[in-house]
Amino acid sequence: MTVLELDKVSIRFGGLVAVSQVSFNIHAGEILALIGPNGAGKTTIFNLIMGLYKLTDGKILFKNINISSRKPHQIAALGIGRTFQTIHLFNQLTVFDNVLIGAHTQGGRNMTGALLKWLPAIAKEEKDLHELAFRCLQMVGLEKKRDALAKNLPYGEQRRLEIARALALKPSLLLLDEPAAGMNPQETKELMELIHVIRNSGITILLVEHDMKFVMKISDRIVVLDYGAKIAEGVPEEIRTSPLVIQAYLGKVGAR
Amino acid sequence: MGNFLQNVVNQIDPYVMQILVNIGIGIILALGLNVITGLAGQLSLGHAAFMSIGAFTGAILTIKLGMPFGVNLLCSGFMAALFSVLIGFPTLRLSGDYLAIATLGFAEILKVVFLNLDITNRALGLSVPPPYSSIPLPVYVLISVVLAVTALALMQESRFGRALKAIREDEIAAEAMGVNATRYKIQAFAIGSFYAGVGGCLYAHFIAYINPSDFGFLKSIDILNMVVLGGLGSIPGVILGASLLTTAPEFLGFMKQYRMLVYGIILIILMLFRPNGLLGGVSFKEMVLKIFRKRTQPSRA
Ligand SMILES: Nc1ncnc2c1ncn2[C@@H]1O[C@H](COP(=O)(O)OP(=O)(O)OP(=O)(O)O)[C@@H](O)[C@H]1O
Ligand SMILES: [Mg+2]
Numbered sequence: 184m185t186v187l188e189l190d191k192v193s194i195r196f197g198g199l200v201a202v203s204q205v206s207f208n209i210h211a212g213e214i215l216a217l218i219g220p221n222g223a224g225k226t227t228i229f230n231l232i233m234g235l236y237k238l239t240d241g242k243i244l245f246k247n248i249n250i251s252s253r254k255p256h257q258i259a260a261l262g263i264g265r266t267f268q269t270i271h272l273f274n275q276l277t278v279f280d281n282v283l284i285g286a287h288t289q290g291g292r293n294m295t296g297a298l299l300k301w302l303p304a305i306a307k308e309e310k311d312l313h314e315l316a317f318r319c320l321q322m323v324g325l326e327k328k329r330d331a332l333a334k335n336l337p338y339g340e341q342r343r344l345e346i347a348r349a350l351a352l353k354p355s356l357l358l359l360d361e362p363a364a365g366m367n368p369q370e371t372k373e374l375m376e377l378i379h380v381i382r383n384s385g386i387t388i389l390l391v392e393h394d395m396k397f398v399m400k401i402s403d404r405i406v407v408l409d410y411g412a413k414i415a416e417g418v419p420e421e422i423r424t425s426p427l428v429i430q431a432y433l434g435k436v437g438a439r
Numbered sequence: 440m441g442n443f444l445q446n447v448v449n450q451i452d453p454y455v456m457q458i459l460v461n462i463g464i465g466i467i468l469a470l471g472l473n474v475i476t477g478l479a480g481q482l483s484l485g486h487a488a489f490m491s492i493g494a495f496t497g498a499i500l501t502i503k504l505g506m507p508f509g510v511n512l513l514c515s516g517f518m519a520a521l522f523s524v525l526i527g528f529p530t531l532r533l534s535g536d537y538l539a540i541a542t543l544g545f546a547e548i549l550k551v552v553f554l555n556l557d558i559t560n561r562a563l564g565l566s567v568p569p570p571y572s573s574i575p576l577p578v579y580v581l582i583s584v585v586l587a588v589t590a591l592a593l594m595q596e597s598r599f600g601r602a603l604k605a606i607r608e609d610e611i612a613a614e615a616m617g618v619n620a621t622r623y624k625i626q627a628f629a630i631g632s633f634y635a636g637v638g639g640c641l642y643a644h645f646i647a648y649i650n651p652s653d654f655g656f657l658k659s660i661d662i663l664n665m666v667v668l669g670g671l672g673s674i675p676g677v678i679l680g681a682s683l684l685t686t687a688p689e690f691l692g693f694m695k696q697y698r699m700l701v702y703g704i705i706l707i708i709l710m711l712f713r714p715n716g717l718l719g720g721v722s723f724k725e726m727v728l729k730i731f732r733k734r735t736q737p738s739r740a
Binding site for chain 1: 597598601602604605608609611612613614615616617618619620
């Protein structure tokens with residue numbers, strides 16, 4: 184089953200074609216990696232999926248719903264969670280509040296009930312949201328830090344907090360933008376385990392990552408971008424040996 | 440009941456009562472701005488304009504319709520909220536400080552409109568008769584303050600309040616969590632302006648005479664000062680800020696003309712030493728809990 188379908192997706196920023204005619208599908212339950220040299224357009228594709236940028240051309244379907252012209256909050260509410268390449272936490276709020284806000288879309292549904300039941304309904308909902316947020320914190324191992332301010336966490340924990348916050352949205356698709364960036368080898372290993380746990384809980388994952396060992400080990404399939412265009416797609420073994428991919432990476436290194 | 444309350448009110452020295460009522464109105468106005476600026480992180484520079492909408496609406500409803508004061512307060516609040524939605528709808532859809540510019544312009548335009556309308560008695564201003572109610576005005580002020588504080592305390596800890604804080608902290612991340620930033624910003628602006636409208640209506644009936652020029656830019660800055668001085672987003676802070684700045688002119692006496700200068704200096708000192716305000720980061724809930732804990736377990740200390 185296809186969870187997300189990109190169909191000839193393009194975006195121009197002025198004269199720069201940042202993403203050009205990119206098509207690929209993400210299947211339910213897989214871990215798909217999106218790789219490519221710096222500036223290839225990976226983050227831009229995330230922002231296109233989330234509705235942060237408007238497509239110049241093409242369309243994006245999530246569970247067969249065309250989300251191309253929807254707003255970011257609507258797309259998130261459909262069940263796409265994300266983390267950011269540059270950390271976007273709610274800095275002055277506690278770790279727990281950060282995750283509670285992640286659970287935002289899980290609330291507000293039974294509010295339309297009878298007015299008489301209003302207050303108890305809110306109390307019940309708050310309890311549910313707190314439980315959900317706590318479970319998400321446990322999943323990334325941050326439950327002991329629940330009362331710390333997000334800005335005071337070390338870098339690696341901030342990245343995990345972003346994941347917990349995205350999980351609280353109960354997404355069916357999770358977008359991770361360079362989740363291992365700035366992590367030490369031990370943290371990276373734990374992250375890999377965490378991503379497997381998340382996938383095994385039924386969440387499909389699209390991730391961008393520069394750490395090739397990490398990518399080759401964790402992904403089921405890989406899509407390679409270069410200068411905004413897709414140059415390869417396949418299982419890790421195919422990508423590792425693809426001359427086009429090697430050239431894209433070596434070419435860049437050689438040029439520097 | 441009304442007689443009894445009137446007797447109670449009469450027991451208090453009129454000068455003290457005047458200060459208390461002014462503080463109460465200041466608290467309501469500042470709490471309103473705190474929802475907009477402290478919680479949702481949107482800068483409104485025209486809070487006094489929404490106060491003036493409430494003041495004139497309230498005055499006119501009393502003069503023309505003899506409306507019962509409780510209902511009048513609600514109508515005045517809703518009128519201010521209605522206008523805030525009209526201003527907020529086009530400007531709050533954008534992220535950035537468009538609201539500051541729009542509210543600034545709106546306040547100036549509104550002043551000119553009030554100065555030219557017959558119903559607001561043009562530049563002469565309106566004399567406001569006493570409110571239609573057997574309950575004395577200070578009691579209305581007290582009840583309004585209690586309701587305003589309670590509502591805000593509940594709001595801050597709710598899903599709604601968290602969404603506002605999320606928008607203040609990082610709008611892009613908030614949207615990525617499914618928070619409809621535009622909707623929540625407009626709602627926060629409307630709630631804050633509702634507070635301003637209620638404050639304005641109380642003010643009009645208390646002071647008994649209103650003029651469009653009472654609600655200018657300096658008044659908006661006054662209210663903003665209350666919020667910033669005490670601590671953006673902190674209810675005890677806002678109450679302290681409103682109390683200090685309302686009473687300050689009484690104490691400053693001869694320095695009255697230099698009020699703005701003194702505030703300016705105080706704010707600069709504050710920015711340097713307590714950038715989050717006097718009580719920044721202090722939460723109402725924690726304060727109440729702390730007092731409660733001390734009362735219940737005195738032996739522990
Ligand atoms: N909002 C924007 N306005 C103009 N140009 C942009 C914008 N966003 C991205 N770009 C450009 O689009 C291209 C792709 O950028 P993108 O951030 O998607 O790269 P990336 O593959 O994520 O790179 P990295 O690995 O360095 O994160 C770059 O040339 C970038 O400068
Ligand atoms: Mg990137």
